[in-house]
């Protein structure tokens with residue numbers, strides 16, 4: 001069960017635009033084991049989607065480039081496979097991705113039902129008949145809370161969240177070994193979200209899939225994930241088991257800022273407390289710690305020298321000078 | 334919130350879409366709402382229940398099937414094109430996705446200026462440029478971004494463009510359709526603070542559509558819960574969380590994932606039962622097929638909202 005399915009080592013990705021180089025991913029390493037769920041949270045623009053796209057070699061052709069590191073699925077280096085192997089053996093077959101924008105994966109001129117049908121037919125290992133597949137299309141739609149009768153409609157007749165559910169239904173129907181879900185539930189209300197998350201768990205139980213779950217919702221991470229990592233400016237600033245990340249104690253100042261910015265259901269405040277300042281320009285990353293400009297604890301050292309990763313326990317790591325010179329306790333609240 | 338002047342009132346509003354076989358999809362079905370000037374009505378409900386359609390129909394970006402939309406007491410469903418153009422400057426919309434609602438080939442200043450050009454609000458280019466700069470300042474976009482393109486900006490700044498564009502014509506009412514869903518919690522907090530500051534300064538009224546219940550509680554004065562095109566519960570924001578009445582609302586609130594580990598062992602709160610098809614739906618409560626308390630009378634006829642407690646309306650035969 002505990003086989004490492006996906007292993008990323010020291011990944012660097014750049015986007016080359018006409019004028020400048022965007023350093024989107026800067027030294028990301030992570031592992032996902034089968035049967036487990038890894039959550040990724042982080043600032044808008046931190047490089048989460050870019051990391052996911054690179055796993056399927058879907059970076060934009062002309063502009064996006066992996067400039068360093070390795071991505072292995074099982075023991076195969078993804079970037080040593082041929083296009084053909086990639087398409088037939090990996091994409092959709094062993095790895096499925098739910099994109100942030102559902103229209104990336106839906107065809108606007110094909111009915112919703114036929115799109116699900118096509119996906120099922122492509123993965124029809126049990127040689128089901130046409131009727132069996134059609135019945136499965138109905139089932140799949142009902143599972144995500146859409147009446148089967150609506151399968152003859154086109155994507156533009158669906159609400160934002162309904163389109164997202166169709167994409168999720170297709171991705172799960174393929175029963176992938178690795179599911180990459182890029183903010184799969186942001187367009188969904190909490191009850192439909194719960195339904196979709198439950199489906200992911202069922203899939204995991206049934207075929208032991210590994211899940212890479214990107215989300216802005218720390219509540220979803222708390223409920224779904226076994227491990228989590230926090231990204232900032234293309235780096236992993238904190239990683240660990242779910243307990244490491246959610247238990248008060250030692251944390252990266254950015255992680256603390258994220259938890260502090262959530263509106264609290266149990267108490268009323270007039271103003272929310274965002275993290276002051278903005279993420280550094282990814283075309284001109286500073287020499288020191290990328291978070292130093294916004295960090296309430298930053299010292300001279302932080303502005304000059306980039307921190308190195310410190311292990312606090314077997315699983316918990318932090319990229320921050322405060323922890324490299326011996327342990328100081330920092331609390332969540 | 335009774336003391337404030339009513340800015341917008343919706344009476345028995347319906348929006349049906351035509352679908353195959355001459356059937357009708359009831360996206361918005363006899364909804365009644367009021368929003369006072371300077372206040373926020375939060376709108377929540379299941380994905381596909383008609384929130385976006387309601388918002389768009391209220392601005393007449395979609396033509397209503399029937400019902401009335403009163404803006405400052407005047408029924409705008411009958412307004413002609415030219416009148417509507419004038420009215421539209423007072424009513425704006427901000428979309429969820431700052432990426433797809435913005436033309437990637439226009440600069441930041443062009444995007445903010447566009448509604449001014451369309452509505453021929455200013456006579457000279459200088460006036461417009463000055464206005465754009467002032468708006469950028471209001472929403473916290475640095476001057477140097479005047480000629481930047483949207484892809485050069487992060488999601489938070491792009492959403493600020495959306496806010497600036499919505500403010501360009503000095504509106505009184507803004508429909509915010511999931512304006513912060515795509516943003517991380519810190520940038521979300523920045524945008525929510527900005528929207529609330531603007532409300533204080535300019536007396537704006539908002540209709541705020543969101544799936545995030547902690548956000549809706551924070552920003553709203555009143556909240557309306559929609560289910561399959563109908564408003565099933567409406568009351569003050571704190572009251573809704575303290576004392577939800579409709580079975581669907583209760584289930585919705587129970588399903589909120591909380592950002593701590595205490596809830597990890599809890600089962601995911603899924604609502605079982607078949608979802609009613611919004612195409613020519615059967616009469617009665619739209620939630621009946623999934624409601625654990627369903628009785629025969631629930632399926633007899635549509636239920637109107639009833640004032641169960643002062644200021645707290647719900648539509649359920651149990652109440």
Ligand SMILES: Nc1ncnc2c1ncn2[C@@H]1O[C@H](COP(=O)(O)OP(=O)(O)OP(=O)(O)O)[C@@H](O)[C@H]1O
Nearest residue numbers: 015022024043044045046047048049050060282488
């Ligand atoms: N096609 C592209 N060309 C140039 N820059 C890009 C491109 N795609 C992304 N970027 C930049 O790369 C960085 C990382 O973007 P990415 O979309 O991976 O972030 P993210 O963490 O997924 O953010 P979000 O939470 O908003 O989805 C950002 O600075 C972004 O502006």
Ligand SMILES: Nc1ncnc2c1ncn2[C@@H]1O[C@H](COP(=O)(O)OP(=O)(O)OP(=O)(O)O)[C@@H](O)[C@H]1O
Nearest residue numbers: 157158159160161350360380381382383384385386
């Ligand atoms: N142009 C259209 N043609 C036909 N049906 C439509 C159209 N637009 C929306 N609908 C239907 O109207 C209903 C309400 O859709 P709407 O987009 O208003 O939902 P919503 O509450 O905003 O959902 P979400 O939370 O997923 O955004 C849905 O059943 C949808 O399929």
Ligand SMILES: [Mg+2]
Nearest residue numbers: 048049050100
């Ligand atoms: Mg992304």
Ligand SMILES: [Mg+2]
Nearest residue numbers: 159160384385
């Ligand atoms: Mg919507």
